Amino acid sequence: MHSEKGQRMAVGLSRFKRPYRQHSSSYIKLSKTGWLIESAAAFLIALLVGGSPAGADEFDPLAVYSEARPLNDRWQACAASFVRRRLQSQQTSEALAEDALDRCRAEQNRLRRFLVDKIGRGSAENVVTLLREKYQSDLTAAINALRTRD
Structure with a gap:
């Protein structure tokens, strides 16, 4: 029975590991993509809102x-x-x-x-x-x- 439990545990673990891995890898992909999108958005906002300060010789x-x-x-x-x-x-x-x-x-x-x-x-x-x-x-x-x- 111990081996059955071991098998059951192995079967149980494999059932849980596989979806977890898929979920985990998609989470990692989403977080990497989300990070890129957030970085790009922050960069665009900084350009649009902040702009570049006008220097002494620049027209304002x-x-x-x-x-x-x-x-x-x-x-x-x-x-x-x-x-x-x-x-x-x-x-x-x-x-x-x-x-x-x-x-x-x-x-x-x-x-x-x-x-x-x-x-x-x-x-x-x-x-x-x-x-x-x-x-x-x-x-x-x-x-x-x-x-x-x-």
Whole structure:
């Protein structure tokens, strides 16, 4: 009987060893694959989130935007102030918006000069032109909305 127990144990062990080995080897494969995937994901996240820090000579658009923001805000505030005083005039909203931006050329030019120093003349001209078109459109819409509300 002892031999039967031994055989039973051997049979029992072989039954358990085989599935355990398969499970164990697949676990090892999964853990190796999981490790590779986790490493690749961490690397991609580090590249996307961290990026490379801008050196002293490198262009940093966020820094330029932060520095230019007060100049841009003054330009918009000037135009809004001009419009506010003339909101009840008979002038069309398009003409009033254009006059407001024309009246605030000094603020626009301060922003342009700042941008020329940071990004060059051509790029600064493009940025200011796009901003002016957007602000004129936005002012026109705001004037129309305020006039219909009153």
